[in-house]
Amino acid sequence: MKTKALGSQGVMTSELGLGCMGMSDFYGSHDNESSLKTLKRAYELGVTFWDTSDMYGPYLNEELLAKALKGIREHITVATKFGIIRYPDEPMKRGTNGKPEYVQSACEASLKRLQIDTIDLYYLHRKDPATPIEVTVEAMGKLVQQGKVRGLGLSEVSVTTLRKAHAVHPITAVQSEYSLWSREPEDGLLQTCKELGIAVVPYSPLGRGFLTGQIKRFEDFEENDSRRLMPRFQGENFNKNFELVYKVEALAKEKGCKPSQLALAWVLAQGEYIFPIPGTKHIKYLEENVAALDVKLTAEDLEAINAIAPKGVASGERYAEAAMKLVNQ
Structure with a gap:
């Protein structure tokens, strides 16, 4: 497992990360003990870039990671997020908050739940339409000055928003959905991040598990799995x-690897500044994902993959209508 510079602000981490959301929320049932074993195994394999958010649970995922971090904190790059608001009485409702006072209080709450002194990478999960990005990022920059945060991140932002934010305070990383069936970041975002020395952190690089081939029918999703929506x-x-x-699957068979490994190898091949964070709560799939680092794609392989998965290949939007309004802001 290689360790690389995450952006240009001095943060170093593993070339492959771990998305922890599904351990606590959104993708059906969860088992904390099993997830803790998966996190322990991730550390053993050198997967030290762990991604969470205050809205996963909400709060439960940060609390889970606090347990896993005991004794190994200095070896882990902890990334968490703020800015999406959930409502206990309306489970499907979402709001956003990027106001300066909320930036400060949300960070302090995450530090307390994670039981750490500093967050390595702190993302604005979604831009607040009611608050200029410059105002939110200025407040985030104060967290760096206070020593509570090392690097700043943005999630699902447009190139225009990114440039405005970066002019206020250097941005370390941008997180966006990016995979064989979600190639929107290629429309300017990847190029801008490369130009500005900003890391790109693809979430759902396996198409929310779909590109693994494990999901055969809609009924394979548990009743409380958000992918049903x-x-x-x-x-x-x-x-x-x-x-x-x-x-x-057919290309992977020719290559002698699993479909998930082919899909992940493709994302990794898009640039040294790209750090995918495939999510899983199972050791088996974690180990398969790590093995994708050994899959080397030739120019011919990449051409064949692009032929079957051109931009716009997916049928249907990534999210339901309300959630789509909050992406690429």
Whole structure:
């Protein structure tokens, strides 16, 4: 496992990260003891870039990571996020808050839950339409001055927003959905991050698990799995998108690897400044993801992959309508 510079602000971390959301929320049932074993195994394998958020649970995922960090904190790059508001009485409702006073209080609350003194990478999870990005980032910059945060991140922002933010305080990383079936970052975001020395952190690099080939039917999702509400997994979209999975499986077979490893190797091949964070709560899949680092794609391989997964290949939006309004802001 290589350790690389995450952006240009002095943060170093593993080339492959671990998305921890599904350990506590959104993807069906969860088991804390099993997740803690997975986190321990991640550390053993050198996967030391762990990604969470205050809204996962909410709060439960940060509290889970606090347990896993005991005794190994100095070896882990902890990334968490703020800015998405959830409402206990309306589980499906989401709000945003990027006001300076909230930036400060949210950070202090995350530090307390994680039981650490400094957050290595602190993201604005979604831009608050009611607060100029310059105002939010200025407040985030004060957290760096206070020693509570090492690097600043943004999630699902437009190139225009990124440039405005970076002019106020250097941005370390931008997190966006990026995979074989979500290639929107190629429309300017990747190029801008490379130009400015900003890392790109793809979440859902395996298409929310779909590109692994493990999900065969809509019914494979548990009743409380949020993917049931996402257009790409519904009705005819599911069937159309599975055609891509078949093609990925065929290429992977030729390459002598698993579909998930081919899909992840493709993301890794897009640049040294890219740090994918595939999420899993199972040791088996974690180990498979790490093995993707050994899959080397030739120019011919990349050409074949691009042929079956051009931009716009997916049928259906990434999120339901309300959530789509908050991405690429």
